[in-house]
Amino acid sequence: MRTGQSGSQRPRKERKTNADMRRRQLVEATLSSIVRHGLARTTLATVAREAGLSQGVAVFYFETKQGLLTAALREIYRRYEANWMAALDAAGPRAEDRLLALLDADFRPEVCSRDALAVWYAFWGELKTTETYAEIAADFDARRFDALRGICRELVSGDADAGELAEWLDTFCDGYWQKLYLFPSAHGPEDGRRALRGLLARLLPDRGAFAARD
Template identity: 55%
Template structure:
């Protein structure tokens, strides 16, 4: 065994895991930057490795292929979003209207709704029909958030038929998705603050009937 290999083998397991986790995060963050700069089609293991300041062999070691790397990049992007809205739910308290407004605020928060983040969303969403792994990840995360919205709306519209609850939740999702698209395609036309205020106003208007 070489001296280098011996040194690597002698590292404590936790240190090796921490180093591996750091490399993975480094590559995933670099992949996001590459997607923003080059798009999905022109993002390769080479562009990501260069962005991360690592060798292409390191990228291959951790993710095996471009598809493997991009699939995990989308998963990490969704996880950041999920962590944001779940944290908003935890701090909102039990009132369903407060919880719904907190969820909407998370959608347009500076942590989630940036030009860079939106460019990544739309790059991947445009490829879902051609890459089953992307579609599977999107369905799983979208289902969790959809279930949360419907649960809040069910509490908010206590006693309402399921069809009304589902329709109310669908309207909210459709409006926020539409605002994300406008912010992505026409960023100078509106602001995050405007989108948040408009969505809140729509919810209150619907509740007044």
Template identity: 50%
Template sequence: MTDQPPVKPRKERKENADKRRQQLLDATWRSIAENGLSRTTLATVAAQAGLSQGVAVFYFKSKAGLLAEALLDHYARYQQNWQDALAGAGDDPADRLIALIRADFDPVICNPESLSFWFAYWGEQKFTPKYAEILVQFDTARIGAMREACAALMTGATGEDVNRAAEWIDTFSDGYWQHLHVAPEQYSAARCMDETLRMAARLVPELAARITQR
């Protein structure tokens, strides 16, 4: 009777599976940065991850499933980044608003590969409802935090004015992301962050004194 190979404990098997799955998700955004969304396939992702295509199929079944999960994973990292920034900022609404803006230009989030990833998906959300659902889900949480900070600072302002200020700040930040993606030789994340903070101070005057102190 031949000896059977030892069976790995359930916890170890799950840890290995989670590691492989994350390996493939990380490889997906690298593939998108190099090949674009349309030319990213299970094969290009598997090659980036150093795994077989069969492994990619096992975990994600299809390209559509992989791309949706990759967007969820990337957005979860983005959300964790700005939530960590808020936690570090404390309760002062000015500090919280500044932290939200700064988080958008954190090198962990705002880098060439990540920007390629974002814009690839943003261009497809009109045609892929699943992407749009994910984008709305995560963007709603962040703009909510932005509105909350603006409302606390803009005492006496109408709800419409608070919403407008939060959305303009968010849109300004998105615009600089586009500049950094399309013309990185002309812009730096540091400059874009400073300009966004300056614009925010014009919209929310209560922020101006705090920004000039930094």
């Protein structure tokens, strides 16, 4: 049988590559649609328009709007996790440096730009009513909190104190994201970084490394 380079007879690897590209294209279009239209008004049709594809292509790869939205949520969490893990990998062995790197990563434009925050808050508003979203968020959030608490254990004595410190720092980052989202003209990522250093200097006054930072 002849094996040409078009249609269903293309090599399997090429077909998979093209399929992966289409899925990525549709997920990116879903994120753009959420920014433009919000979660409720994002549909297969709005996503297809954003992607420059037919609605049938969106249905073929994801079947439903819910399938697209779930894939989009996984993708923003995947990027968020890759962001903080890369920051940790580059931070070196000192606990102070790793703690600052992990928390600083929350203020990188890849994860807290205006568009990114619009997507985050759109999904977070649905966590209580959409079990799938809640499960995805819990899975990714647990890994980050475990990493944060592990570093805190190196800086304070006792699991309870480490857990409490990690909770405070996590809550600070969440709260500052809210400032960035609601009042973008008054607060920026650099303000968040400065406030973070001030908080660390007060919570861990015996760690001069935090007070010495710019």
